[in-house]
Amino acid sequence: METRACAGPGELGAGGAGARVRRVSPLHPANAGVGMYAFLLHRITGLALVFYVLLHIPVISSAMLGAASFDGVMALLHTKFWVVLDVGLLAAVIFHGLNGLRLLLFDLGLLVKQQKLVFWIIFALSAAGVAFCFWIVLPVITA
Amino acid sequence: MKGLWPWFWQRATAAALVVALFLHLWATHFSDPGAEIAFAGVTVRVKTVLYMAVDFSLLALVLFHGLNGLRNVLLDFGVRRRGALWLTVGLSVIGLAWLVLGVFGLMPFIAA
CATH class of the missing domain: 1.20.1300.10 (Fumarate reductase/succinate dehydrogenase, transmembrane subunit)
Known part of the structure; x- marks a missing residue:
């Protein structure tokens, strides 16, 4: 299954260059x-x-x-x-x-x-x- | 889904299948629940014009x-170019073979 870059819940907070981005399946309950x-x-x-x-x-x-x-x-x-x-x-x-x-x-x-x-x-x-x-x-x- | 016509016919057969499959299932399993299905009874049903039409239409539609x-699923998994061509040819051959098998399979009921 294809994966895409996706900011998980609570990861968008401060933003900017320091923002962490996880690669998560679109089937992950947080995304689907x-x-x-x-x-x-x-x-x-x-x-x-x-x-x-x-x-x-x-x-x-x-x-x-x-x-x-x-x-x-x-x-x-x-x-x-x-x-x-x-x-x-x-x-x-x-x-x-x-x-x-x-x-x-x-x-x-x-x-x-x-x-x-x-x-x-x-x-x-x-x-x-x-x-x-x-x-x-x-x-x-x-x- | 790749292409206008495959999309269109997928939708057109879908709509027809909802009607034909409902009639098929109703006649085979729900009109007389509990009745065991046997050759003698199926013959009576398949010989009526409506269910002959329903069953032969279903055969073509469902295949x-x-x-x-x-x-569509295999194309989504990345089959391309010559692979897609062979996929189309292969599935068409399977479809025609099963169509012939299905027609011959219904004949004993009609001939009986």
Whole structure:
């Protein structure tokens, strides 16, 4: 990750030639804002989703080997371990989708100054969506 | 993101994906939660014109959006010039191969 010269908190005081400047990652909590975390989460969930899709297509294409093969794969994926992973997948989809809509708003020039508020709104909606998905799969997880 | 058109199509596919993916997930997992997914049931769904359209559109949309997104990330990590060209060629080949696999993968449901 790129680093940049950055005066940490309390280091700007007297200023002048004596001012100390630290090199700190933009990911350091003193520098990173909500926007940086939104960007990071968007990228991480995006990479995870590409990986998933490149697996999802061959898995569904197991139907080419016959209905029995497809049903066997689906039965395996309907077990506790894979269903818990599915909730993680849905969390990534929901966050990536909602944050994508947030980016779309900004590209259209809308609500740019309220970007932090918009982030917390989509974050809350994501959490609610994941909670709903968790509730849906609860019978499989507790079975 | 490098270039106007990759940016434009990334946004256009994003908007379409929100709609198509919602329909796909609703039909597969939420319209009848708890139902086990099996060939016989999927066949009934995929044979309807709406979900055939949704699933084939999704295949193309998600492959472009995902692989173009991966390209953006790798370009941000400093892939340039000939590397960027080969990256574009390589990801396009992967996208087309997976598109063909996905189309053939859906055929048994439609033919059944």
